[in-house]
Amino acid sequence: MSVSTNLHLSVIGTGYLGATHAVCMAELGFDVVGVDVDPVRIRRLAGGEVPFFEPGLEELLRKHLESHRLRFTTSVADAAATADVHFICVGTPALPGADAADVSYIDAAVTGLVRGGIRPGTLVVGKSTVPVGTAMRLAGRLDAEASDVELAWNPEFLREGSAVDDTLCPDRLVFGLHPDPVRAGMARSVLRRVYAPLIDAGTPVVAADYATAELVKVAANAFLATKISFINAMAEICAVTGADVIDLSAALSYDSRIGGRFLRAGLGFGGGCLPKDIRAFQARVDELGAGPALAFLAEVDAVNSRCRTRTVALTTQLLGGTVTGRRIAVLGAAFKPNSDDIRDSPALDVASALHRAGAAVTVYDPAAIPNCRVSHPQLTYAANAVHAATGADILLHLTEWSEFRELEPAALTPLVADTVIVDGRNTLDPAAWRAAGWAYYALGRPARPASRW
Template sequence: MAVSSDLRLSVIGTGYLGATHAVCMAELGFDVVGVDVDPVRIGRLAAGETPFFEPGLEELLRKNLEAHRLRFTTAVADAAATADVHFICVGTPQLPGTHAADMRHVDAALTGLLKAGIRPGALVVGKSTVPVGTAMRLAERLDAEAPAVELAWNPEFLREGFTIDDTLRPDRLVFGLRPDPARARIAEAVLRRVYAALINAGVPVVVADYPTAELVKLASNAFLATKISFINAMAEICEVTGGDITDLSSALSYDSRIGGRFLHAGLGFGGGCLPKDIRAFQARADELGVGRALDFLAEVDAINSRRRARTVSLTTRLLGGTVANKKIAVLGAAFKPSSDDIRDSPALDVAGALHRAGATVTVYDPAAIPNCRAAHPQLTYANNAVHAAAGADILLHLTEWSEFRELDPAMLTRVVAGTIVIDGRNALDPAAWRAAGWSYHALGRPA
């Protein structure tokens, strides 16, 4: 897929999005410099080490470092002086005390480029998830301070655990361009050069204005969150009626208008994107005077939170009404499998609540334990699933790593104190666990 290009690229911000984008752009054949204010992160990346777990990324990083297509620096002046295209890939976390997005990192990225003397004729490309209206605001700033520099918005649609595929084989590319047709054509032409290999491979391109490009990402995340919370709302109904949410989901999935993706009931969503993005979307709608249009997202968020509380309540009930002095094994800590990201992790939310209620909680996760130890030192951690389960009164499966589905439930009965399992992800085989002597429980399914 690699192409040869005389375009030189910079990527501002080297978190999940930025590090992946920098590596993948180098893989396409570009000369890429990654920039970040964190010298420790830059040092690790420059040494060929990713500062987070993402399947396949470290190998691709080392390959492109060795090919001298990729380098990392804390000096934004280096990027401003050498690059033709600058991708802004910084985070937009939730602003403390509000639901709004914190835009300081995006603004600082542009400020850094301007202060460093961004070259005339350069293209700045926003990839961060931002409130609608941000691109136009930044474009107006460029017009005032660097009128020979153009701006485009090219939102990302990455799934942690699949970021390489989602960058090199995306299901679409969205180019948000300014309303001036002549300037828009210039920016679009550059973006088409950057993504030529992907476009030639058949990836569709949607050319839109700034607000539409911003809204594509926001609307996409809102829709996915709504679909997840919808099926979890149906799970609540199943729990009081005796229905089985897995059968219900299966039946719904055959309807081509609905489909089966993101229609899997369980503990709900977490991570650094969906929760904060739907809240920021609501906050921006309120600012624009159309908050009622997104009122439903508040209930989407509430349904998601209730699944965590429901898991704590179910655990308490199964342990006789109290978890005090009980030993609880939690399998999973990352917010999703194939990641070490623990931001807004449903699994850790449940584990923390049970610990505060007096339980001894032992957690195991294939990738996220180092992050967990730093953020949640009050919990106990194990090196594998069997050690986590040793002496446990109940076993909670809360992140659906494949290795947990492959566990031998009969073997585990020999190490636990109580054979009760809660499948918070509806991913284990109920028949196999029950046949091994376990009392199997899952959200939205009959006991």
């Protein structure tokens, strides 16, 4: 496989992953074309507008549109004719009515490249999260339908809210390569050229087979989900023993074998990746006949769901056993801070459940309200946290935006009907809220603080 001295890249799919990858590859100095079947999305990107919230991305997009390193098109044939390396960054959602991943968009991207006249000597690189076995199947397809085109798998590890840094300063690069050592060597050399600035900066590289590369992403997500659900399971135990899960977590975090990251109890995980990916992982392993190996993930998922129902139950209890007619202010709607993504949002799940139970729910989020208005028109939305809290019988903190940590509890006291707060993320300062006269509650924490040294 031969490539030009100055590599030209294409990115197939310009959703969250693809748009971020295209912009960041331009930042690394490559000429990049982004491709998508959605003409509206392409027009917005070509006009310098990122169609989702991601800190720092829009500035880089405009920078590289102006530098002419970056352009966007709906023509896969254009990309096939001009690029040396094609990154596939399309979605793999759950199949309708099932947990298994839908890889039809991956197949469609490969079909588009083949029919568009993909040039011999080019490299196709999958970045999407796929069921193990997908890469080998696609490599066989390219062998049959294209001439001298190689395939590699390079999974992404982006976190919404820090995707630019995660792309430009990753903690590792994983290259999934063909079992034939010669073909693997050619693909690896091209990937090393693409990522040369990152590798030269010290980013570790793991070169592996296709299956290992595919498993790295889903295994990482499964581990993180397990760690989050573990501490939330401990929060359930703390609730019935009177222990404090925050102190428990702090004590665990000093153990170097455990660490403190992803060990904060609260409302649990959500978003478009973690829940979907662990379920698809389970489904694929079931297909392979090794289902018992991941049986524990069903309980991980169940613990996560219980965080939401327990928050609704706590809120209902604090309001005297019913929420009918009560005014509830919800701070947060995105599934995590620094994002406008509301897919499988724990915050919106809780807000919607309380609305269905008869509460008057008002929601504020710094970035996600436009998306919420479309998907949850039944809820009321506020322009800021103060407006949301005004007249509320209870305040729920459900997405840990820094803006909410900076609220002055005393300033809200005269505005609310009752000074009760549920900290669904355990990131507020209980002492500050209690000092301002608020009754502070959180899952896995005693209603009253323990004495401190």
